[in-house]
Amino acid sequence: MQSREDYRTDFAGLGRSSAAPLRIELGRRYRFAASHRLHTEALSEEENARVFGKCANPYGHGHNYMLEISVSGEVDPATGMIANLADLDSFVEREVIEVFDHHSLNEDVAAFRDVVPTTENLCIEIFKRLKRFPKANLERVRVQETTNNSFEYAGE
Amino acid sequence: MVLITRKIEFSASHLYNNPELSPEENRRVFGKCNNPHGHGHNYALEVTVAGEPDPVTGMVLDLKELKEILEREVMQRMDHRFLNYEVAELKGKIPTCENIARLIWELLEPKITKGRLHRVRLYESADLFADCYRNGAGGV
Helix, strand or coil, X not given: CCCHHHHHHHHHCCCCCCCCCEEEEEEEEEEEEEEEXXXXXXXXXXXXXXXXXXXXXXXXXEEEEEEEEEXXXXXXXXXXXXXXXHHHHHXXXXXXXXXXXXXXXXXXXXXXXXXXXXXXXXHHHHHHHHCCCCCCEEEEEEEEEECCEEEEECCC | CEEEEEEEEEEEEECCCCCCCCHHHHHHHHHHHHXXXXXXXEEEXXXXXXXXXXXXXXXXXXXXXXXXXXXXXXXXXXXXXEHXXXXXXXXXXXXXXXXXXXXXXXXXXXXXXXXEEEEEEEEEECCEEEEEEECCCCCC
């Protein structure tokens, strides 16, 4: 085991660097499954079908979404962490997973009552929700709708 | 500018324990990661170098050279090691993804002489990783 002396001595050397400081970000991935339908009242049925194709089918369809988030901040020398994972995980669980997982984005999420739940808009909604995480700074979110499509948002 | 990324994998064990905290606090802060005999991961490391391709060779840097640097600096130091006890540079630090990524940056940056180190990404598992950049080079 490390002695107290080692611990103190070694931390004194942390942070030495040349020109610009190093930046560390913590990345974490989560998964949720949800359904959606891409359709807007602003367009006619024909236009909806033309713009959204199969995604406008009336009863909707679903995806296994993968959410990747990156947070930045000081690495706490006492824990070696930017943010405690348990805190981050429980925040994401409450703000995103419980809200979206096994739900219809159109029917169950207030933000998508009048907004088309594309993955672009989903990224923006998730970013808004997670930006409130108090213990680190949200840098960006990336949402993979399928293994072939992913979307990123880092704020305006 | 072109970015070139090389990936390697290594396996290592570690545990999280801060001797300045009580056993109860260590348990509360670090959870299972505080188990006294440690545990292990298959780490995946992605190293990205930025630069202009050499007009003659068409390469930012020779990948073979990068492979040798990674072998010497990372594999020989960390692969099949107990990070807390066997990696001198981590002594006195909690060997989290954040701290290991930072150490790897510090080890590699001076060795990369063609192009410049752009990003070190260290995966502890498929769902947890840390990125290290110099300056505000983060992002996409």
